[in-house]
Amino acid sequence: MRTLSLITKNPICRILLIIIIILPLILIEITVFRLSHTQIVPRIQVVHGKKEQININNNNKYLARVHQPLSSSILRGIIIFYPHNQEIAFLPELLWLYRSWIEMMKTEPSLWRTDLVIYTEIFTLNLQQLGCIYNRLRTNKSESPQCRVFYYQRVRLRDIQNINNTDNQLYQQIDINRSILLKTHLKTYKYVDSINIVAECYPSFAMYDYILRTDIDVFLTPYFGHFVPYNDILLVGRGGYATKFNTGRFRRIARDMNWLYGNITNIGSTWYGSPRVAQRIANFSLEAMLYLSINEFTQPERERKLGILLWPDWHYGVLLLYGSELAINHLILAENMKLGLAHTLLDQFTTNTDPYDFEKNKPLHLHCWHTYKQFSKFLFKRGKYNDIHPRKFINDTSASGFAMRMALESRLMSSTDLKEQLMNAKNSSIL
Template sequence: MKRAVVVFVEDNPHLLLQLGCLYTSINYIQSEDTDLVVFGTKEALNKIPSDCIKVQVGIADNPPEFLNYRFINSISCLAGEEATFLDEYDYILRTDADTFLTPAWNSYYPTSYTVGRGGYVNDQKTISNLKQLASKHNLRHQGFHNLGSTHYGNPQTVREVCKIGVFLSEKLLTEEFKEDEGKWPSWYKGVATMYGCEIAVNHLVDNIEVDTQNLDYGSASEDSIYSHSHIHCWHTDNMFSKFHFTAGNYDKLSTENLDINKIKDYCLFIALNSKKLFPLK
């Protein structure tokens, strides 16, 4: 069995700090079958440890609208020829940098294409627009909504989802939202990649599993790390908060009395240790 955790980073101090947490968590759980594959700009890759698998890519700029929508890079990096080597893996996990793996990852091998949870479909208008967009491009939509940004499954399928997601994101940015960006929490330009990947999964995958317990689980939880494989830092000021971490607000805290079997304490423990074990160059 061979797995890869795949992320994109550019030369942004916050992103690199977050990547350090993911890197440190993978080392901590001693996953023998998991590689950390980092797509990124030359400047970013030069600052991360050599035991990551590094793939240099540029910032997406075609169409020009992508330059003002940096989220596209997290999926466009898997859509190009540079990512074909990922097909050699049994599973890939496409995720964001602000995540952690727990010991539960070491026995997490779902049989279906699996995603985490999302929260971008909040009204009937958005549902209707998504179905219209899919129909316009002759794509199937099975009615599965609010699929998370983390995708776990067969490499070829994950990459094909990303390709369609990039195509649809381009259509959304250059056509649908060209004059009007919409308004959150309804139909909104800011989550174009989520819309695109949702339609792509609905089109390509017959058996979709939304595993809210093992993918994209919240970092402020007191649940056991042995019940949740993958932790995502949602927008919160509660412990553990990526915002407080990147601001340095946790730097003087001690790890001695933490219960690292609990998610929020585990994340803090990993994060504080990442500053020692992830030597940004």
């Protein structure tokens, strides 16, 4: 007791004692969090009208791990394709993504920088009013977060003969031979550009440590401000297209293509990881999409004349997901690519009303699935939530409540308001 009394009276000893007590607790917390995100979560899926529990991954090789590097400056880019000719439909989604991006930065370490990187053909007035800058690369790690717009020439509008004569293509590396194939076979597939930007626009996002390749109809949660992939793995979200039929078909197609197949399915459209790895996947995905479109779909299917008749077993509308699945399965075996199945972190439902889910699973990213449950992007765009004030959800800790608040606030705020919040975002971030 006398020794303890002497230690506590000495200031230096007191500091050392505090460090000895607190440091193990911090390490335990980090370990517990990491373990909670490295378990394989069984999925419930409807196959041929029956519910069956399937394990997407039969071993522990593809665990999703994230961490928060201490005292590190990190650059991240949120990569999206914005179809300017459908701005009426997609502007609301961009605005709520923009609002959630700002909200996320409130919990982001002060040395981190996360840019919103948009690829489109026209630098529209709406993008200008949001304070976005045009065709300007990030040049250092201290520059404030920016909304960056880069010119991107869409596949279906390309004039192959004059493809090199466009002055705006400063950061787009177009493979002319593949462009001919894409325009010939995927001209009418409306999602091809959302993955082609990752394949062709690498010079505009190569400087980032991590990119999030995502659709527009998403929300970044405050937890995205905390965590990056651990040990350079690529995190992928979850899809909802897998059945026994198409999984078996993918195995056969991979053999026909002389590719490997690692039996990983239901891979979502969201990727979070290294820019170089993402570009590699995008290139292979496009190759697979071309092969599938030419060899595995009939003309009526490509022309969408069958609608959803063959869903979920085989559907041309999710060609991008099919191509990505083949690419990722091949690369994890052929090139030992590190993969993490982030099924509790990415592409999470905006309809989840569990008030404890955020705290338990710490989702990084919410995605609007096709639903009419709250939060529904369809009902939002139809004005069904216009009479609801966002303050109703200020204390709602569920994913649904967070999505509702971000979307409703984005609707009420002007572009100038959002721009000003972006300018002040890092000033209020937590160290």
